[in-house]
Amino acid sequence: MTLTLNHYLLVSGLLFAIGFAGVMFRRNIIIIFMCLELMLNAANLSLVAFSRFNLVDGKSNYNAQVLVFFIITVAAAEVAVGLAIIVALYRARQTTHVEDINSLKF
């Protein structure tokens, strides 16, 4: 059996679904954050797969892979900011559970 694009996309979709489910249903904000990263990486995986299977003149098209590096870089920065916010939030509220953080409502 040879691996085709669809296999990669299936894995990517599964990862994305797992990540989304985590974001939806988990209560701990750090877990939610990690699930977000999972979704991001699902997207990265599909980008790399598309890149690998999109041959131009018998060679791969590396544009998408370059894009993936950008995403990883930006995600790293985003993690730094996000974790800092979570730490600040914890210091203010002594909790990391989303159902306790609901003061922005009518």
Next chain:
Amino acid sequence: MDARFPWFILIAPLVSAILIQLFTRQSRSVSATISVGSVAFTLLASIFVFMGGEGTSEVPWLDFRPGFYVPIGVTVDALSKLMLLVVTGVGTLVHVYSLVYMHEDESEARFFGNLSLFMFSMLGIVLANNFAMMFIFWELVGVSSYLLIGHWFNRDSAAKAANKAFIANRIGDFGFMIGILMAWTAFGSVIFKDMAEVRDQLSLPSAFSTIMVLMIFCGAVGKSAQFPLHVWLPDAMEGPTPVSALIHAATMVAAGVYMLARVSFIIQLSATGQEVIAWVGILTAVLAALMATQQDDIKRILAYSTLSQLGYMISAIGLAAPGAAMFHLFTHAFFKALLFLGAGAIIHAMHHEQDIWKMGGLSKKMQWTFLTFTAGYLALIGAPGFSGFFSKDVILLAAWQQNKIIFLLGLGTAFLTAFYMTRLFVVTFFGKTRSDAADHAHDGEMTMTGPLVIFAVLSVIAGYGIIAGPALGEHLSHSIEEIEGLGGGWTVRILATCAFAIGTGAGYMLYNGQSKDPILIPLFKNKFYFDELYAALIAGTQELLAVIARYIDQWFIDGLLVRGLSGATWATGFALRFLQFGNLQGYAFLFGLGVVAAIYLLVFR
């Protein structure tokens, strides 16, 4: 004579006004000398022009030919020659008279400056060769009249009277301006000569020409104080008496008549318009005469009499007899100026007392004033042989030939004129003196009585053909002869003399020896309540507008626009607030749904 010579007549008073305003306001005697000098010069120049031929001289001003062309031009013809003589003649005598009358006034310099400004504007109207230029000077006359009525502006009544005169004039002038624009549209020119030339080739819709004529007439209604804008003239008597004599009796108020005579070729385009003019004139004459019968202020009686006589002139214009109108204007200028100056001499002698019931017995105290006043009085009431008799006669004759009702009203006015003037005359000059001031009254100086004597002579002789003939010129004299040629002359003359005799007799019987008014008619005394009516009308209109504006403001602007907009924004915000339920994962879920929906719509649809 060079056709450019009349420019000097126009420029001399302007130079005088500028000099006085800019340089010599500190010095009363220098200002008075400049002003009197300039007006004497215009009189001499006018006599010189009168002797010479006719002609026009113009410089282009607004030149957009062939579309629109307005020159500044002076024109000399029979009509303007007559007016020049009247304006500069009366003007000179009034200036000389003012030397004494205004001598004690602190702002004599300002007075003479404004008087010069008035002479400049009035001569501009007289000499103008086109409608646009005439309108400019027309407004300038309004301004100088305003300044002179309000000469004693620290008196509240004078300031108000000046405003009233100016506003009433503005109402008329607005119509006048529309009339000029309509005439320009119709004739394609504003120059009188060109308009007269193309008149017969025009075929205007009759409604258009009627409205045009009535709009032009509006200007005369304002300036000549005809009903319904007559209310300003009696109040204008708040100004110094020389001003009343010059501006509000002899010249400015006659400008309306002069203008209508100047454009009589346009007036004759509309029979309806002429009829309206004739009726407005005669109604003013009757109403003003009725009001005059119950006034106590000597200047106000004369003011109403002026209104009444102006009504005659306007009516004559409406009866297509501009010659008769100008004839009456000519004689009226002299005897009315004389009466005002005589009244001024009395007021001066009585230390500014104007109530005729406080006078009495002045015939013995002020003989020169009495004699000259008598001449003016007889001329105004149309005593046979005096100038007013002849000129009024022509107007009545024209009315007799064309419209018997107007004639009867005119005859009634003649009767009333004789009546109220006899009342004034008898109460002022005969009987016993009725106040301290009257006991000590005496004639004024030579500079004051001099003009009175000259005016008295003119009032007696101005009606005779030997004076009036050359003054009116061939064309106007001819039109008067035409009216007389149509017959009925003796009937009218006898009826007019009867009206004069009955009126004088009734006045004498009723008022001789009285020390207070034996009859009291509130309707006439209160001037038919015109002032109150206008006040109520204007107040009512304003009230109505204010109520409407308030409702619009309250319900439309405030309610719908301001409160409506803010309310709608608030309500939308209130509804959207319920979407904020505070659950982070709920938001994420909705966001996910939104993404799915967007992808579905973009990709699969």
